[in-house]
Amino acid sequence: MTGTNDALVSEKSVIEQVPKELLIGGRWQLAAGGASYEVEDPSVAEPLCTVPDAGPDDAQAALRAAADAQPGWAAVPPRERGELLRRCYEEIMRRQDELALLMTLEMGKPVAESKGEIAYAAEFFRWFSEEAVRIDGGWQTAPDGNGRIWTMRQPVGPTLLITPWNFPMAMGTRKIGPAVAAGCTMIVKPAHQTPLSMLALGAIMQQAGLPDGVLNILTTTHPGQVCEPLLRSGSIRKVSFTGSTAVGRKLLEQSADQVLRTSMELGGNAPFIVCEDADLDKAVVGAVLAKMRNIGEACTAANRMYVHSSLARPFTERLAEKLSAMKIGRGTEPGVQVGPLIDAAGRKKVTSLVEEALAAGARTVIGGEPLNDRPGYFYPPTVLAEVPADCRILREEIFGPVAPIVTFDADDEAIRLANDTEFGLVSYVFTESLRRGVRYAESLETGMLGLNKGIVSTPAAPFGGVKHSGLGREGGRVGIDEFLETKYVAVDI
Structure with missing residues (x-):
């Protein structure tokens, strides 16, 4: 790598600080079969480090962890979920420089632009920390006056979040933020080219007090083998994907079997x-x-x-x-x-x-x-x-x-x-x-x-497209809706 000795030491230090393991049920661990792969620096076409290459067994372990954690996490008061996101926001901003360098090393964009993405990514956590306490419901008199209509909003359940390589931190926080605010547990599958930013984010969220099993991270070069069984399991209730339209179509097909809630932010032109x-x-x-x-x-x-x-x-x-x-x-x-x-x-x-x-x-x-x-x-x-x-x-x-x-x-x-x-993004x-x-x-x-x-x-605006550019919206006031179900109770008084 080129640069001064100080720069090289800094780069090495940033890489060393990142957990290079899977996060499952609150524990950092190697892949079940011991497989791993190299993460490359695209500016020099040389490896930065190795991370676990998760397989189906790891996916099932993450699924059990997310499903087991769901009831307890859904019961955590909205204010506590919001405060946790706020703590994460503050820690991300405190570590903006090192996280930006890490992103540049694995993805290639200039450090100044990476710093902009780190701030953008953190802002999703700040935004949804404020939305957590605004999850609403309703109570009204039935039109005939003989009862009441009660509506409540509840977390959709365990979610699968699949993020792309081009914005490796912000596309994660744009999904994780509303999931945490709504009370959903998560399995996150980052792009294999850029897993380090997500692993660093997982460590930050752990340190901020996120309960075990709420966030699980699987790094893999076999996304189909890992994700399809999760989508067909019946335990995952929502998938959110950012990536190509071709992959989005395949995920929609796989999601149909269990009639999953889907958010698809796909290609553009x-x-x-x-x-x-x-x-x-x-x-x-x-x-x-x-x-x-x-x-x-x-x-x-x-x-x-x-x-x-x-x-x-x-x-x-x-x-x-x-x-x-x-x-x-x-x-x-x-x-x-x-x-x-x-x-x-x-x-x-x-x-x-x-x-x-x-x-x-x-x-x-x-x-x-x-x-x-x-x-x-x-x-x-x-x-x-x-x-x-x-x-x-x-x-x-x-x-x-x-x-x-x-x-x-x-x-x-x-x-x-x-x-x-x-397309129509x-x-x-x-x-x-x-x-x-x-x-x-x-x-x-x-x-x-x-x-x-x-x-x-x-973060304050609804992001998403029409036609083959996707389904649903991320960010803005509607961003949390993708992670909530509406339940109606007919009350006879």
């Missing part, structure tokens, strides 16, 4: 629309944020840029200038703004999408080829102009720092192009006209819209 009356400076800044957050490895990343033909040239030039000035390197190095992609497969996909677009007639403005002059999985910020409408790069998630630009001449055309996808529109903004907001088939904003994510 976000259009970024620059209208003819847009403030060009704002639009370029917004495009950089929407495209380059997390190196473009985000379901909310701007995937297709539709720019009014009157602004296409200056927008393309300014965007290319901004992106070409971004420093590429290992995320721990000072001033780095663009780290590596997550692995060789991720870089291969980005490379193939760009090559196909160029072969179809697109023009390279900047970038366009993988960086093979260094270790790790680096791909430079890339801007493509004159991209043909039928290119695969406009239909699939790029998950990389590539901005394909297409021009349009009328709002109807932009709306048609933006909606021409099976988030869209971005830049316009100085309130009337035009409202029209786009009402016409775009999307779960979220950034109107003159390049980032939409906040």
Whole structure:
């Protein structure tokens, strides 16, 4: 690894502090069969450490622990659950620097961006610590006056939470926060590429006083063997998944057998629309944020840029200038703004999408080829102009720092192009006209819209999509609803 000796010591220390075992029933332990796998640093393509590779036996042990802990955890007063989340929030923020470094080492994003994610992740715990005491019910007179209608809200029960590699802490707290607040026990299966952030979070929650068995963590390279038996067990009552649409479909099929509650935050193909009356400076800044957050490895990343033909040239030039000035390197190095992609497969996909677009007639403005002059999985910020409408790069998630630009001449055309996808997670529109903004907001088939904003994510808002981008919402006031059942009692008085 590159860097100063002090930096190396710091990196080594951060890795050593993380429990590298499964968390089952309050105990840290190795996999039942003793299997393990290496966690890789994508910036140098070298292993950081090894963690247990859980199998079906470990999953069953975690299931028993979660099921056994459920009645007692559901009975814990909401205020106590909220205070526990608050303590976790404060500890995460106290350890923000070391947790950010840990995230950078296993995922690749620059440390400054990792620090932003740690704060974002912690905020979900603060938000749901406040929601725990606001779980409500109802009492009303029946319409005929002969009885009362009593409604109460109770935890859905043991849950399976499956998190992705691109936001390894925040996607965990976005699910764990409402589960804890609602009184649900959990089995968490982090992405195999980035398990360390979740293991560190598990240790923090233990130290904050979380009872044994409430949170169980399984690291594995065999997600199907681990998760499918849990979904079909009858003991898990809800699954929450963030990841690809293809995997989401499979999980929905497996969940149908036991009629499980499901939350699915799936793929995206976000259009970024620059209208003819847009403030060009704002639009370029917004495009950089929407495209380059997390190196473009985000379901909310701007995937297709539709720019009014009157602004296409200056927008393309300014965007290319901004992106070409971004420093590429290992995320721990000072001033780095663009780290590596997550692995060789991720870089291969980005490379193939760009090559196909160029072969179809697109023009390279900047970038366009993988960086093979260094270790790790680096791909430079890339801007493509004159991209043909039928290119695969406009239909699939790029998950990389590539901005394909297409021009349009009328709002109807932009709306048609933006909606021409099976996905509908988030869209971005830049316009100085309130009337035009409202029209786009009402016409775009999307779960979220950034109107003159390049980032939409906040714990206080409901996050989720329509069409093949998923089911349910995470965050906001409705985020806890996904973990609660409503019970109605007919009262004869």
